Amino acid sequence: MSLVSGPGRAGMADTPVELQLFVDKHVRYIQSLDTRKDELEYWLTEHLRLNGLYWGITALHLLGQPDALPRQGIIDFLLSCLHGNGGFGAAPGHDAHMLYTVSAVQILATLDAFDEFEERIKGGRKRIGQYIADLQDRETGTFAGDEWGERDTRFLYGALNALSLMGLLHLVDVEKAVEHVHSCANFDGGYGTRPGSESHAGQVFTCVGALTIAGRLDLVDQAKLGAWLSERQLKNGGLNGRPEKKEDVCYSWWVMSSLAMLNKLHWIDGEKLTAFILQCQDPEGGGLADRPGDMVDVFHTVFGIAGLSLLKYPGLQEVDPVYCMPRAVTKRCLGK
Amino acid sequence: MASHGVARVSGPNASVRSEELRQKELKQIAAYKDLVDLVNTKETQYTVEVLGLTTKLLNENPEYYTIWNHRRRILLTLLPTGLVQDSPPPKPDPAALDIVNGDLQLTFALLRKFPKCYWIWNHRNWILEKGQSIFDSASALTLWLGELQLVGKMLHSDSRNFHAWSYRRFVVARLELIRTRTPTQQSLTESEFEYTTKMIKSNLSNFSAWHNRSQLIPRLLEERVADSAARRKVLNDELALICTAINTDPFDQSIWFYHQYLMSTLSPQCAPQKMIVRDLSNLDRQKYYAHEMEYIREILDDETECKWIYEALLCCASCYLEVDGGTEAFTTLDMREWLRELKRLDPLRKGRWEDLGRRLDI
Numbered sequence: 001m002s003l004v005s006g007p008g009r010a011g012m013a014d015t016p017v018e019l020q021l022f023v024d025k026h027v028r029y030i031q032s033l034d035t036r037k038d039e040l041e042y043w044l045t046e047h048l049r050l051n052g053l054y055w056g057i058t059a060l061h062l063l064g065q066p067d068a069l070p071r072q073g074i075i076d077f078l079l080s081c082l083h084g085n086g087g088f089g090a091a092p093g094h095d096a097h098m099l100y101t102v103s104a105v106q107i108l109a110t111l112d113a114f115d116e117f118e119e120r121i122k123g124g125r126k127r128i129g130q131y132i133a134d135l136q137d138r139e140t141g142t143f144a145g146d147e148w149g150e151r152d153t154r155f156l157y158g159a160l161n162a163l164s165l166m167g168l169l170h171l172v173d174v175e176k177a178v179e180h181v182h183s184c185a186n187f188d189g190g191y192g193t194r195p196g197s198e199s200h201a202g203q204v205f206t207c208v209g210a211l212t213i214a215g216r217l218d219l220v221d222q223a224k225l226g227a228w229l230s231e232r233q234l235k236n237g238g239l240n241g242r243p244e245k246k247e248d249v250c251y252s253w254w255v256m257s258s259l260a261m262l263n264k265l266h267w268i269d270g271e272k273l274t275a276f277i278l279q280c281q282d283p284e285g286g287g288l289a290d291r292p293g294d295m296v297d298v299f300h301t302v303f304g305i306a307g308l309s310l311l312k313y314p315g316l317q318e319v320d321p322v323y324c325m326p327r328a329v330t331k332r333c334l335g336k
Numbered sequence: 337m338a339s340h341g342v343a344r345v346s347g348p349n350a351s352v353r354s355e356e357l358r359q360k361e362l363k364q365i366a367a368y369k370d371l372v373d374l375v376n377t378k379e380t381q382y383t384v385e386v387l388g389l390t391t392k393l394l395n396e397n398p399e400y401y402t403i404w405n406h407r408r409r410i411l412l413t414l415l416p417t418g419l420v421q422d423s424p425p426p427k428p429d430p431a432a433l434d435i436v437n438g439d440l441q442l443t444f445a446l447l448r449k450f451p452k453c454y455w456i457w458n459h460r461n462w463i464l465e466k467g468q469s470i471f472d473s474a475s476a477l478t479l480w481l482g483e484l485q486l487v488g489k490m491l492h493s494d495s496r497n498f499h500a501w502s503y504r505r506f507v508v509a510r511l512e513l514i515r516t517r518t519p520t521q522q523s524l525t526e527s528e529f530e531y532t533t534k535m536i537k538s539n540l541s542n543f544s545a546w547h548n549r550s551q552l553i554p555r556l557l558e559e560r561v562a563d564s565a566a567r568r569k570v571l572n573d574e575l576a577l578i579c580t581a582i583n584t585d586p587f588d589q590s591i592w593f594y595h596q597y598l599m600s601t602l603s604p605q606c607a608p609q610k611m612i613v614r615d616l617s618n619l620d621r622q623k624y625y626a627h628e629m630e631y632i633r634e635i636l637d638d639e640t641e642c643k644w645i646y647e648a649l650l651c652c653a654s655c656y657l658e659v660d661g662g663t664e665a666f667t668t669l670d671m672r673e674w675l676r677e678l679k680r681l682d683p684l685r686k687g688r689w690e691d692l693g694r695r696l697d698i
């Protein structure tokens with residue numbers, strides 16, 4: 001089951017003025033991704049299968065088409081990526097890693113499949129939680145991606161994301177994790193990959209997301225960070241990830257979801273951003289790209305659709321800015 | 337998966353590959369899958385032969401993280417284990433040195449093609465750490481000095497590469513750690529500070545360099561054991577540098593963020609370890625704020641359409657009011673005027689400017 005490869009290849013150079021979301025095209029685009037086995041790209045992106053599945057399923061749920069992919073097939077595939085230690089690999093035969101384990105948990109949550117998972121793997125949920133918890137360095141509060149030890153605030157966010165969805169946050173030292181995130185704060189209010197690193201919209205999302213899950217947004221310099229985030233919007237409406245960089249649909253999501261967590265989404269122009277995201281669609285083959293006229297992929301497709309949902313584009317399911325999942329799902333898991 | 341900046345091919349036949357191309361792609365797929373199968377069937381064989389196969393596969397697909405893991409498992413059996421505590425530093429085993437250098441070359445070649453691939457950076461870190469644990473400190477120092485040179489080259493070709501800047505800080509920290517065990521000079525803070533000056537002078541918009549500068553200044557002052565006069569000199573020099581930059585290009589946001597940073601260190605609320613000058617009186621602060629506002633207002637004579645000027649004026653004004661509510665350096669009317677200009681010039685962030693007006697109560 002793959003939803004990763006397969007950039008769209010069609011498209012018109014000129015986009016119509018009155019833009020709309022091509023829901024059916026995007027659904028068909030996502031459904032088509034697993035049928036591209038005669039393209040080399042399909043095989044070269046095997047290391048992203050599980051992430052791709054999360055992106056595709058989330059996009060479909062936000063589009064209001066939760067049944068567009070076969071539920072049973074997805075769960076079977078998930079189980080084929082599970083290791084004995086409770087971690088998930090990107091695909092069968094790939095080593096376990098935090099990034100895929102988080103995607104697996106998000107998929108199980110979205111499909112409301114935790115009970116079914118538990119039936120098939122006894123004590124499975126606890127085992128996943130333990131795999132994640134064991135990746136925390138209890139001295140520093142940081143998380144490694146896997147046994148090879150790379151540490152990054154992305155993994156810390158992923159850990160809190162997955163554990164909170166499973167109700168297992170108590171397995172880790174949340175306070176230490178919060179301290180570490182706080183030590184990554186910069187003078188501009190933003191956050192980097194580790195203490196001392198330059199602020200970067202993707203890392204801001206992970207750090208603000210982690211602090212939101214931990215209930216510690218009081219540690220954020222909200223006025224400064226809000227200002228820095230709002231300056232990511234460029235004249236064409238799109239948002240970039242750092243000063244003097246180009247606009248991009250994925251960065252647009254990380255910036256606007258962070259603004260939403262700080263209750264400052266009104267600090268940017270939502271109408272212009274909506275128009276920018278819609279221009280990134282491939283009106284023929286479906287899917288969204290990083291910016292208008294580029295190749296589409298499922299990664300930018302989900303972040304584009306999630307962005308439109310946050311901007312209250314009509315007809316979409318509400319997205320949770322902290323988890324990038326349907327709000328109805330996180331409400332069910334978190335009980336709030 | 338996440339393609340960036342790849343133009344979409346348009347036209348009715350764009351999605352149809354010629355039969356010839358299709359056949360060619362199918363052959364590539366078959367060859368690639370054969371290689372993957374070959375490596376995976378030998379997953380438990382920790383030999384030089386399989387190491388060579390992983391090299392081949394990683395050259396085709398450096399994102400295949402499981403193969404990097406496999407490579408490390410092989411390397412762990414081929415390399416000697418770490419130093420035994422208290423034993424005299426051994427001379428590096430030539431075979432081990434070859435292996436470490438081989439992986440440095442492999443990751444270097446791959447990083448040139450894929451400078452943003454996390455897994456390659458990750459492996460390079462790992463092999464260096466491994467090398468450091470099995471070599472004497474002179475050889476380890478040589479390894480990390482090589483890294484500093486390499487990262488300098490990478491930043492020369494892309495001065496904003498996020499990974500490269502982060503890696504630079506990491507390498508510097510490693511070098512400093514090794515040097516604490518040798519009689520040479522330990523800290524690289526002064527030379528790193530110089531490096532940011534060089535990078536800024538070649539491109540004022542290099543926010544990465546400005547950021548690093550803000551990280552280095554507190555350490556610099558600490559290591560110089562700077563007294564009040566020396567600290568004031570650093571602050572004045574930084575303000576002069578940023579003033580020149582602002583006059584050169586007032587539309588560059590990197591510069592204004594750095595200006596905001598310097599202003600924030602003046603505030604009585606600034607954490608002591610982040611202050612540049614630690615014994616500022618409120619009168620000192622007023623002088624600094626007034627001076628900044630004065631020259632920024634002068635730019636308005638030639639440039640009325642730059643929103644950053646109005647934002648900076650409002651920022652300085654609100655700082656000023658915190659230490660002297662009765663100042664006559666500017667009026668509430670001035671502040672209202674600056675806010676009006678901000679709303680006119682920057683309609684994208686209208687909501688923010690409205691919130692600011694409410695917060696400043698003007």
Ligand SMILES: [Zn+2]
Binds near residue numbers: 250251290300338340
């Ligand atoms: Zn992107």
